[in-house]
Every structure is written in structure tokens, then in C-alpha cells.
Amino acid sequence: MKKLVLSVVKIGGNVIEDSGKLTSLLEAFSKLDSPKILVHGGGRKATELGEQMGIKAKLVNGRRITDAASLDVALMVYAGLINKKIVAGLQARDCNAIGLSGADGNAIHAHKRPVGAVDFGYVGDVEEINKITLSSLLNAGLVPVFCALTHDGQGQMLNTNADTIASEIALGMSKEYETILYYCFEKPGVLRDRNDEGSVIRQINAQTYQELLADNSIADGMLPKMENCFHALKHGVGRVCIGDLRMLHSEYMDYTTLAL
Amino acid sequence: MKKLVLSVVKIGGNVIEDSGKLTSLLEAFSKLDSPKILVHGGGRKATELGEQMGIKAKLVNGRRITDAASLDVALMVYAGLINKKIVAGLQARDCNAIGLSGADGNAIHAHKRPVGAVDFGYVGDVEEINKITLSSLLNAGLVPVFCALTHDGQGQMLNTNADTIASEIALGMSKEYETILYYCFEKPGVLRDRNDEGSVIRQINAQTYQELLADNSIADGMLPKMENCFHALKHGVGRVCIGDLRMLHSEYMDYTTLAL
Numbered sequence: 219m220k221k222l223v224l225s226v227v228k229i230g231g232n233v234i235e236d237s238g239k240l241t242s243l244l245e246a247f248s249k250l251d252s253p254k255i256l257v258h259g260g261g262r263k264a265t266e267l268g269e270q271m272g273i274k275a276k277l278v279n280g281r282r283i284t285d286a287a288s289l290d291v292a293l294m295v296y297a298g299l300i301n302k303k304i305v306a307g308l309q310a311r312d313c314n315a316i317g318l319s320g321a322d323g324n325a326i327h328a329h330k331r332p333v334g335a336v337d338f339g340y341v342g343d344v345e346e347i348n349k350i351t352l353s354s355l356l357n358a359g360l361v362p363v364f365c366a367l368t369h370d371g372q373g374q375m376l377n378t379n380a381d382t383i384a385s386e387i388a389l390g391m392s393k394e395y396e397t398i399l400y401y402c403f404e405k406p407g408v409l410r411d412r413n414d415e416g417s418v419i420r421q422i423n424a425q426t427y428q429e430l431l432a433d434n435s436i437a438d439g440m441l442p443k444m445e446n447c448f449h450a451l452k453h454g455v456g457r458v459c460i461g462d463l464r465m466l467h468s469e470y471m472d473y474t475t476l477a478l
Numbered sequence: 479m480k481k482l483v484l485s486v487v488k489i490g491g492n493v494i495e496d497s498g499k500l501t502s503l504l505e506a507f508s509k510l511d512s513p514k515i516l517v518h519g520g521g522r523k524a525t526e527l528g529e530q531m532g533i534k535a536k537l538v539n540g541r542r543i544t545d546a547a548s549l550d551v552a553l554m555v556y557a558g559l560i561n562k563k564i565v566a567g568l569q570a571r572d573c574n575a576i577g578l579s580g581a582d583g584n585a586i587h588a589h590k591r592p593v594g595a596v597d598f599g600y601v602g603d604v605e606e607i608n609k610i611t612l613s614s615l616l617n618a619g620l621v622p623v624f625c626a627l628t629h630d631g632q633g634q635m636l637n638t639n640a641d642t643i644a645s646e647i648a649l650g651m652s653k654e655y656e657t658i659l660y661y662c663f664e665k666p667g668v669l670r671d672r673n674d675e676g677s678v679i680r681q682i683n684a685q686t687y688q689e690l691l692a693d694n695s696i697a698d699g700m701l702p703k704m705e706n707c708f709h710a711l712k713h714g715v716g717r718v719c720i721g722d723l724r725m726l727h728s729e730y731m732d733y734t735t736l737a738l
Contacts, residue, residue: 267554270531290559294527297577298558299550302627302635306581310633314611316583317557321566322576323620351574351620358614360583367562373570375562 224356224395225254227466228384229402231261231366234300239463240307243402246466248311253356253395255387256315257364258304259380264288264295276339284339284377292377296365305363316360320344320368321375323351326383328368328376342368342376344383347390381443385450392454399450399458400465401443407461407474408444412437418461422476424448447476484616484655485514487726488644489662491521491626494560499723500567503662506726508571513616513655515647516575517624518564519640524548524555536599544599544637552637556625565623576620580604580628581635583611586643588628588636602628602636604643607650641703645710652714659710659718660725661703667721667734668704672697678721682736684708707736 227247233239247256268275268291276283284292301317308315320326320342328342355362364387366380381401388397407418422430427444430436436444447458459465461473487507493499507516528535528551536543544552561577568575580586580602588602615622624647626640641661648657667678682690687704690696696704707718719725721733 267531271527272530293562294554294558296558297562298554298556302553302557302579302581305579306629306635307633309581309584309629309631314584315581317579317581319562319565319577321562321569324569324574351618354614354618354620358611358618360611360614369566369569371569373567375566 221394221396222253223251224388224391224397225250225400226257226384226388226391226397227254227400227402228257228380229259229463231259231263231296231300231380233258233261234303235261235263240303242463244304244307244311246463248308248313250466252359252361255352255362255364256304257366257380257384257387258296258300259366260292260296261300263299264291267291267295278336281336281338283337284341286340289340289375289377292367293375297367301363301365308361308363314360315363316355317363317365319365319375320378320383323355324348324371325351325362325364326368326378326386327371328378329370330374330376340374340376342370342378344368344378344386347387349390349394352387352391353394381446385446385455388455389450389453392456396456397454399447399455401447401458401460402463402465403460404462406464406472408436408440410435418472419474420472422474424478427476444476451476451478481654481656482513483511484648484651484657485510485660486517486644486648486651486657487514487660487662488517488640489519489723491519491523491556491560491640493518493521494563495521495523500563502723504564504567504571506723508568508573510726512619512621515612515622515624516564517626517640517644517647518556518560519626520552520556521560523559524551527551527555538596541596541598543597544601546600549600549635549637552627553635557627561623561625568621568623574620575623576615577623577625579625579635580638580643583615584608584631585611585622585624586628586638586646587631588638589630590634590636600634600636602630602638604628604638604646607646609650609654612647612651613654641706645706645715648715649710649713652716656716657714659707659715661707661718661720662723662725663720665722666724666732668696668700670695678732679734680732682734684738687736704736711736711738
């Protein structure tokens, strides 16, 4: 039997700070075929709120540490403010969204990142996606909207990378569904020339990826993202798409698609 | 066919500020028979955060107004901080909690309170509980945990009284379930002598309620709560219980039960 297509869309958290971008997201995502899942990142608002509350961002070796106070800020901004604004906006467009953290329905189980050279604090590495919870919600016609928070099953919430949550969800659901992972960001796709937004590379496979690496076409910031994408593809995700919000429209084609 | 019993438990939001009380709640609620639903209020934390952010509480005729900034604070504190801490704590006790606002799964539809002598701002009066969403979640073995926020279906979140949300949920689900509504507060129940915590009135029915009113035994603050309870009983709720957290333990009996 042919598997149903499940779209997993990851967006940055900054989208809610720009009402035009938020509207574009809500319009495009609500029109995307179901079943689908949205994952949103944090964004600048958490830093802003932390500053207002007198909480200083803690950095060790240039890496941000999530202490108890910063975790509270993340709970407030990601699971509260951003998540509910997106959910209410989708509901207004007849998309039956349900906002979730990884603790809700035990949807994403993680463990605190082991302390190595750096103790990142309350940062979680994903252990397992709860397919039973996700399937129940999807089968009920609901559209899960995840913020970038998980839990350890022992009462501790954990700050978790949104890109990773999106790929783990797509991976975890890929036995039951044909999964497509969409990474939405500011750029229209992976660019051959980083200064030319018209130079989108439409198709990348494992072989052309090696060629792009060899001729240094892939910018530093894009490297971990691409590694993450190929990891997902190798483990069951059908397709990974990289581009801006326009790629959620069925008629738009000028973005990057990765496949093995 | 005998209907399943559904317990709807309302607690104040301040419970998360006292780790002893929070533990008591989590222990007691997680042991309560399913199906069950928790509704939590706001609490002092929102006022505190508002002050840290330089947002002044707006009062008109002594009534608090929810402007856009205060609504953001409510989203952060109620739907984010408090809701997720309770959900993670229940998950640690094998209670498959799922945190919700009224926007999630379109669970609680409300409208902005009409402007009369006072414009309360983004305050919602409940229109309808979504029985389909709630039944789907309960049938999947999930335990909904509601914060006191609803939405208007047009993208606007609304601050909503937690007592009302609890009674509307119990009312809305009373065709499908035998519903019991638990109002947990600081006192052990309705007291015959407000200065004597040992004077809990165990049973109140419509007739004895009139007698209590006649001899002024019911304190001012308790009056609207009681009216709300009898409204619920008249419209399908099986039983309303008023007391402190101890009443969630099956062996404890010294609290107030209201029935017609």
C-alpha cells in the first residue's frame, strides 16, 4: 500500500516578529495538504525578554548555556507566546492546529546533554519520538505545532534544537508515512554563489553534494544543516527541501531539494 | 449503559510557586482515576513578570483590564511556564498529560466580552467546548491540562476565567460522561464558621443552600463560586466538590459536596 505523505515544516521563531511574514507562513502552511506538522524555533524575543527580566545570557566558549532562569524564559516565549500565536492564527484559517512541547503527550523524550568540555545546562538531545501520540493526533485530523522544547520523563523540560526536532519527527514517522522535511529559512535555497539569490541549486544528491563540498560551494553555516539533511535521508526521510516560505506553495519550484 | 466518570479538576495557578504544594497536586492528580482533565488558573507570577517587563496592571473601576501587553504576559506565564511545568511533572508520574489552551484543537471557542460600562480588553466569555477534540484526546488515553486562555476562532487569544473554563468543560462533556467538578482552593471546603477550618459543611443541596444563604453562613467571596456550581449542577454536572488538594485522595472525605 502506498504510504500517505506527511509534511514536516521547520520555521524560525523570528517569523512572529514580522506580521507580514507571519501572515505568509499561516496562509501557506494552512493550505498545505494534511497530514502535516509544524516545528518552530525560538528567535530574538527570548533574548529580549531575558534582558527585560535582568537575566544575562550565559556563554561558555562562545556557546549559549541554558540555566534554570533561561529555561523559564524559553518555556514562556517558545511554548507560550510564539506557539499560541501561531496556533490561533492557523485556527483562524481552518487548520486544526494543536500546540505541543515534547512533554505534551510525551511526544518527544530527550536526555540532558552529557557534560563534556562544556555543561550546556538544560539542553536536551532527542532520544525518541512518540509515534503513538503523534499518530493519534494526526488520525484525529489535528495538526501538531511543536516548539523547541522536550522533556526527560522525570519532570525536567529541556531546550532542544528545532532543526533536530524536525528531522527526528520526520525520521520517527517515516515507517508509517512518506515523510518530506521542509527547512524554511531566509534564503531561497542552497546557493551556488552566496551573494546571488538567483543561484539556487535545485537538486542535490549524495554525489553532487560531495562535488559541492569539494569546490567549497557550501557556506559554513549551511554545512551542519546539510549533514543533518543527509543523515535524515539515509535513515528513511523521503525528501528534504530547503528554501524560504514560498516553497510551501505547490506551484513554486525554485528551491533546493535534497534526495539520495 | 452506565456513563464513564470524568473528573474535571480546577486548581489555582499559585500552586507552582510552592514546590511542596506542586508535588502534592502532581501526586494526587496523577493517582486520580482516568478519564480526567486539569484546569489551572494564573497566579501571582503573571503580575510579577508584568512588573519586570515594565507593564503596569490596568484597572478600571477596580477591575483588571487585559490589554495586548498583558495578554502576551498571560500567554507566556499561563500557557508556557505554568502549563509546561505541570505537564512535565505529571509525565514524570506516568500521567500522560497534554497541555492545552482553548485555541489548541479549537478546544474552547469564546468571544471577546462585549464592551459595556467597562471594556475588559482581551477577555473571553466561553461559547462552546469542542467535544470532538476532547473526546479524541481522552479516548487516546491523554489527560488534557488547560490553562485559562481561549480563542475567538479569528486569531485572537483571550484571557478567560479558569473556574468558568472548568465548569463549561464539565457541562459540555456531561452528555457523554458522568462529570464531577472539583474546585481546589486554600480552604478545606465551605465553612459554617469562616474562622474555623474544622467547620466544613459536607453536603449542600439546593434547599440547604437557601438556608445557608438566609442565615448569612456563606461568605462574600464564596457566593459567585456557589452560584456557578449550582448552575453547573442544574445543567448536567453530576456533582461539584469544593475543598483543598486532599479531596483528590479517594480515602479523604472532609470536604464539601454540592448536588441538587
